[in-house]
Each structure stands twice: as structure tokens, then as C-alpha cells.
Amino acid sequence: MRLSELKCKEVINEKDCKRLGNVSDVEFDSKTGCIESIIIPGQMKLCNLFGKSEEYIIPYKCICQIGEDIVLVCIDTEKFTF
Numbered sequence: 001m002r003l004s005e006l007k008c009k010e011v012i013n014e015k016d017c018k019r020l021g022n023v024s025d026v027e028f029d030s031k032t033g034c035i036e037s038i039i040i041p042g043q044m045k046l047c048n049l050f051g052k053s054e055e056y057i058i059p060y061k062c063i064c065q066i067g068e069d070i071v072l073v074c075i076d077t078e079k080f081t082f
Contacts, residue, residue, distance in 0.1 A: 001066070011040050011056075014064055014074045020056055023071065027057075035060045038071070 003026060011020040025039040042054035056077070064072040 006038075006066075006071075009066070009069060009071045011038070011058075011071045011073060013077060014072050015076065018077070020073070020077070024055075038063070 006026065007023050010022055012018070013020055021040040021042070023038050024041050027036045027039065028034065029036050037057050037059045040056040040058065042056060056075075058073050058075055062073050062075050064074050066072075
């Protein structure tokens with residue numbers, strides 16, 4: 001799978017069945033070349049005026065399944081929001 005294909009997929013939390021967004025970036029381990037985590041931007045705060053949006057940084061081990069259209073993750077959203 002290419003990174004461009006992964007970015008098109010919608011991320012859904014299996015725990016509460018909520019849509020988190022689409023993958024915006026991926027963190028790699030520079031030594032092994034393996035994916036460490038995926039990054040999903042959160043919603044902007046108050047029309048982009050007050051503060052930066054939160055983002056979800058989800059470790060690769062929390063990914064349950066990668067399908068044709070979606071990526072299923074199992075996380076507690078409060079713990080993975082930055």
C-alpha cells in the first residue's frame with residue numbers, strides 16, 4: 001500500500017463507532033522503516049481563530065484493520081488527542 005492510498009481512507013474508532021477523520025501523516029522509525037503511528041487532524045476550534053486544532057496520534061499497534069475504504073482503530077480518544 002502506498003502512503004497516498006492510506007491518506008484517502010477514513011479512520012473510525014471501533015470503541016465508540018465515531019469518525020475521527022482521514023490520515024494526514026505517518027511517523028516512521030528511521031532505523032527499521034516501519035510505521036510507528038498515524039496522525040489524524042482534529043476539528044478546528046472556533047473558525048480557526050482561537051488555537052490550533054487537536055490531532056490524534058495513534059500508535060500502529062492500535063490499528064485493528066485496514067480495509068478498502070476505512071481504517072479501524074481501537075482507542076480511548078482522550079488519551080490519544082494532542
